[in-house]
Amino acid sequence: MDVIKLRMMISILSFATLGVCLLARNTWVSLVLIAVCLLIALALLGKNISLLYNITDDNPNKKTIRLVTVFNTVCFLAVIIIVVLNVTGRIKLTDNSESMLTSAITSLVILILGNFCPKLPYSKYTGLRLPWTLADEATWILAHRILGYTAIPIGVSNIIAMFTFHETTIRNGFAVGAFLLWVAIASLISLVAFYKRGANNSNEY
Numbered sequence: 001m002d003v004i005k006l007r008m009m010i011s012i013l014s015f016a017t018l019g020v021c022l023l024a025r026n027t028w029v030s031l032v033l034i035a036v037c038l039l040i041a042l043a044l045l046g047k048n049i050s051l052l053y054n055i056t057d058d059n060p061n062k063k064t065i066r067l068v069t070v071f072n073t074v075c076f077l078a079v080i081i082i083v084v085l086n087v088t089g090r091i092k093l094t095d096n097s098e099s100m101l102t103s104a105i106t107s108l109v110i111l112i113l114g115n116f117c118p119k120l121p122y123s124k125y126t127g128l129r130l131p132w133t134l135a136d137e138a139t140w141i142l143a144h145r146i147l148g149y150t151a152i153p154i155g156v157s158n159i160i161a162m163f164t165f166h167e168t169t170i171r172n173g174f175a176v177g178a179f180l181l182w183v184a185i186a187s188l189i190s191l192v193a194f195y196k197r198g199a200n201n202s203n204e205y
Contacts, residue, residue, distance in 0.1 A: 016037050068120065071116075075108075107156075110182055111152065117151070118145050128143050132194040138193075140190075142189070143186045162175075
């Protein structure tokens with residue numbers, strides 16, 4: 001199986017999951033079918049992780065990439081399922097419940113991915129994929145180390161805000177701001193380092 005076919009199959013499974021949420025009238029049947037689609041997608045990812053990310057089977061970072069890929073897939077599909085089930089009336093979420101769920105998922109993503117980021121190998125298929133991080137391996141490593149360093153303070157701050165602020169608009173804004181800040185710090189510092197490194201290299205000639 002090549003990369004294009006693998007990605008097509010995973011995309012089809014994702015759309016199938018969405019279709020099940022929209023069309024299945026029985027909630028339990030829809031949940032079972034969703035679980036089946038999810039398990040198949042995860043099995044495909046786990047079996048073909050070396051192909052998808054162009055790494056060898058004995059690469060020590062293969063386990064980290066597999067865990068990150070599985071986590072991203074589960075979070076993505078879980079959010080889709082929750083949103084669709086809520087919109088279609090299969091589940092009932094209040095504004096406060098939605099806000100708490102948003103903050104909890106945001107904190108979970110920051111904390112878990114922040115733990116994995118420093119361990120990710122230089123790759124164009126995963127991680128913080130920006131023009132300057134993809135252009136230089138040292139910049140890539142720096143950016144992902146910063147994501148790891150800032151994950152705990154930002155993630156924990158968002159958890160504290162989740163229980164401190166009772167206004168849903170403020171809580172949601174804090175969650176979105178926390179995620180953007182987490183990405184922005186690593187992006188900006190790595191960008192500055194990239195151009196400084198380029199300037200230093202130019203001065204050597």
